Amino acid sequence: MIFIVLHEGIIVKALSGFYYVKWENKIIQCRARGKFKKDNIKPVVGDKVEFALISPTEGVIETIKERKNCLVRPSVANIDQLCLVFSAMDPIPDYLLMDRLTVLAGKNSLEVIICITKMDLIDKTFLDNIAQRFKDTGYTIIGISNKTLEGLEELKEKLKGKITTLSGPSGAGKSSLINNINPQFKLAVSSVSEKTKRGKHTTTFCQLLEVMENSFVVDTPGFTSLELTDFDVYELDKYFPEFIPFSNCRFTSCLHQKEEGCNIKSAVEKGLINPERYNSYLMLLEEIRENNQK
Ligand SMILES: Nc1nc2c(ncn2[C@@H]2O[C@H](COP(=O)(O)OP(=O)(O)OP(=O)(O)O)[C@@H](O)[C@H]2O)c(=O)[nH]1
Ligand SMILES: [Zn+2]
Incomplete structure (x- = not known):
């Protein structure tokens, strides 16, 4: 009888049919068992796997643990949280984009952290206004400066032991942030004008960067497709957490637009929900409706 010793690790990179599994401070280059292909299962970055060693640095993946979630484009599993990175200025925040991303996070059961970078360029009241906007959402709001390092420790605390995906517009300071969390990475940072000249870079694969012990950040934006596909109009209010206490409207089918007896609309009028x-919410609702009619 042959016993195979299985080890547990996490796929941090997938490239050309190889899976790079982090195990005990080593990276093991693995192939996947043929049975996965037969069953139409593809291991992805973030998968927690069991593998057998075939040499000190190579292995074969035998099992994939059940996934908590799995994002597509980029394919990455078991994400715990979405960290939005928006700059206070240069560029100024696009709030509808922020709300869209938090809705996508809600749909995928991700916790939300909102980092406002470049706080060294602006008054602190700016951050207070953003905190006010997201009051009662449960999201963590952190003001950051990649120049003075303000807010960095608070963010590092939030990343501990988690897999986090960063999303935010080009030039908001995502690479600077990762470099500050762990200077070993030295990701390319370029000025905002250089970036627009260069155009959007296309990423062919994604990987998990271990920014601190057992704390990973996905190196490409979490959601490249920002369309709200696969949404039902009736679920959208769930992803605006501060609406939930007011969602007992007169009609259970209330979409909180112009209906009689809508509690959410009256909460907006009373100043209890941010207008x-x-x-x-109304704009994204319209978009979902249009998508569903296509
Ligand atoms: N003053 C100030 N400038 C910052 C801060 N964070 C980033 N920058 C500058 O903003 C520019 C863009 O920063 P990056 O870190 O490359 O931005 P990014 O989000 O990674 O951009 P992409 O790679 O295009 O997605 C650079 O010139 C940085 O030096 C900050 O907190 N304060
Ligand atoms: Zn309503």
Whole structure:
């Protein structure tokens, strides 16, 4: 009888049919068992796997643990949280984009952290206004400066032991942030104008960067497709967490637009729900409706 010793690790990179599995401070280059292909299962970055060693540095993946979630484009599994990175200025935040990303996070059961970078360029009241906008959402809001390192420790605390994906516009300071969390990475940072000249870079694969012990950040934006496909109009209010206490409207089918007896609309009128957030809700609702008619 042959006993195979299996080890547990996490896929941090997938490239050309190889899976790079982090195990005990080593990276083991693995192939996947043929049975996965037969069953139409493809291991992805973030998968927690069991593998057998065939040499000190090579292995074969035998099992994939059940996934908590799996994002597509980029394919990455078991994400715990979405960290939005938006700069206070240069570029100024696009709030509808922020709300869209938090909705995608909600749909994928991800916790939300909102980092506002370049706080060295602006008054602190800017951050207070953003905190006010997202009041009662449960999201963590952190003001960051990649120049003075303000807020960095608070963010590092939030990343500990988690797999985090960063999303935010080009030039918001994502690479600078990763470099500050762990200077060993030295990701390319370029000025905002250089970036627009260069155009969007296309990423062919994604990997997990171990920014601190057992704490990973996905190196490509978490959601490249920002369309709200596969959404039902009736689920959108769930992804605006601050709406939930007011969602017992007169009609259970209430979409909180112009219906009689809508509690959410009256909460907006009373100043209990932020009107900008409500506006984003209405715009995204319309978009879902249009997508579903296509
Ligand atoms: N003043 C100031 N400038 C910053 C800060 N963070 C980033 N920058 C500058 O903003 C520019 C863009 O920063 P990056 O870190 O490359 O931005 P990015 O989000 O990684 O951009 P992409 O790679 O295009 O997605 C660079 O010139 C940085 O030096 C900050 O906190 N304060
Ligand atoms: Zn309603």
